[in-house]
Amino acid sequence: MTEKQPMSQTELKRLVARAALDYIVPGEILGVGTGSTVDQLIDQLPGIRERIPACVSSSERSTKRLEALGFKVLDMNEVESIGVYIDGADEIDPGFAMIKGGGGALTREKIVASISGKFVCIADASKKVDVLGRFPLPVEVIPMAAGAIRRRLEALGASVKLRDFVTDNGCSILDAAGLSISDPKALEDEINSWPGVVTVGLFAHRGADVLLLGTSEGVKTFRKAE
Ligand SMILES: O=C(CO)[C@H](O)[C@H](O)COP(=O)(O)O
DSSP: OOOOOOOOHHHHHHHHHHHHGGGOOTTSOEEEOOSHHHHHHHHHGGGGGGGOSOEEESSHHHHHHHHHTTOOBOOGGGOSOEEEEEEOOSEEOTTSOEEOOTTSOHHHHHHHHHTEEEEEEEEEGGGBOSSBOSSOEEEEEOGGGHHHHHHHHHHTTOEEEEOSOOOTTSOEEEEEESOOBSOHHHHHHHHHTSTTEEEESEESTTOOSEEEEEETTEEEEEEOOO
């Protein structure tokens, strides 16, 4: 008898992406995030094309992929609200606060999420943690402030690296490792208050509403407590 092989991370991502299709409301504009899990989602959207009149995307990368598949991508200024936003995460805690921005799209992700009624997070099981901070926290900054923000993050105990990357907004990203984030809302507020910070990749005030987690036993669905 052949033993069943464990699913690869890519297969888990495909699985949760497929499960997210059920959350798409026919006729509503869809908010589309960024990353390898979302790429799996985008690749499955043509199968339900007739349900999606248009999308709002959180990055040039996702926009290109959506447009290549023939989807209409609206500028966010043309849209007042979005029903459902589907995106991945680098980490998610039991309160549904997330670290995002591993792919560098944190600011636009936060903007699109802010006008979305429901945030559906799609992630493989490795992303679920008890306390945020194992994944380095991305902070998008105005380039001239990078040194000052780095020092402030180091004062919090982080070890900080400047990412070799320019965001879609023409800004820089600092990755702050070694923070154990027990109060994500307070840290989100604090870092966002520093002059020169565009966005911190903590999504605590606007966390996820639904988590679709890809596990070896299949997709597990978690809903945020009211
Ligand atoms: O926040 C993000 C991009 O800015 C992504 O959602 C996050 O990095 C997860 O990516 P992946 O699905 O590739 O693991």
